[in-house]
């Protein structure tokens with residue numbers, strides 16, 4: 001599995017990264033992380049918390065980074081060399097990996113009680129956090145609240161990943177692996193440099209659920225919030241595209257600068273999509289469209305009767321919007337989503353082929369904390385020949401990475 005962006009996008013030459021290491025078992029991976037980032041041209045200065053030194057020595061990190069390691073706010077000699085303010089100014093990015101629940105809480109609280117948290121307060125550079133902790137600690141209300149606070153302040157969260165943990169628990173909480181983190185750093189700079197790369201392009205994006213009326217007061221729908229589709233619209237707009245969202249009913253504000261067409265049913269969404277798609281460069285079908293609609297919508301509210309305990313509603317198939325777009329003679333680059341709860345890869349690849357898509361974004365919606373109506377998600381992108389993993393992150397972060405990947409694919 002690899003990222004196409006890392007093949008074609010700029011490397012990290014000249015990027016100054018402060019790597020903040022806090023006290024978790026995943027700290028043992030950081031010399032490898034430093035090595036890989038340096039291989040791609042980054043300059044690394046390591047800042048360690050007291051806890052981190054229980055897991056890995058400053059000497060190891062000094063050796064691999066080629067720079068003195070900073071670990072104290074009150075060290076007069078260190079302050080003479082490169083003090084905390086200079087470090088904060090020097091950094092193009094503060095990457096905290098592993099980020100323990102404790103360091104996340106302290107940054108969220110705006111504390112400055114050690115060198116790392118002080119640098120976070122003193123910098124105007126992007127801060128990225130790669131959480132690593134026990135799965136119960138990750139799911140705790142306090143940690144989730146702190147993560148939400150950091151996200152509100154535009155701190156980027158990478159991970160955590162799922163799997164077996166050092167304590168024997170299984171679940172979300174592992175620090176992402178070094179290759180994943182390196183790819184994320186590279187994609188981060190690639191998407192930062194992607195501002196304007198979609199200039200002149202028109203993107204049409206479907207988002208949210210559809211509502212299929214049963215009678216004037218009832219409908220069939222699903223849990224889609226529209227967050228994923230709207231995040232893609234924002235990312236495409238930021239990258240310079242003109243964007244039209246065709247949206248089912250959601251509780252989201254219209255993203256600034258995007259056009260919005262509000263629809264209810266799959267048939268309405270189909271009509272708007274077929275009207276707009278021929279003039280679009282990219283069509284992204286992120287909406288959760290009802291596969292079936294009610295055959296005969298009742299004119300008046302259906303009344304409960306005492307004679308019938310059961311009720312049967314006949315459904316008929318809705319048009320497949322993304323498949324219709326992909327079969328247009330002048331079709332745009334067509335991207336579908338696959339929301340699956342099992343055999344994700346197999347079902348996603350089958351949809352890619354059956355609907356004749358250029359790209360499909362698979363998400364496992366059975367995993368708690370991602371997918372429908374969540375702020376976070378994880379995607380695997382499939383084309384006929386490529387597989388690209390976009391690990392668990394905020395929908396806004398994923399959308400930026402997805403836009404970068406699509407722009408790379410259409411440029412080929």
Ligand code: PMT
Pocket residue numbers: 206207208223224225226227228229266285286287288289290291318319320321322323335336337338339340351363365371372373374
């Ligand atoms: O909206 P959020 O709460 O942020 O959640 C995001 C999401 C989970 C809805 C999103 O990431 C997602 O997976 N969207 C697609 C959901 C879905 O309907 O998947 P599907 O596997 O049933 O459909 C496959 C593809 O065909 C999708 O691109 C869908 O838009 C499209 N489709 C489906 C049926 C239909 N009649 N017309 C279509 O165009």
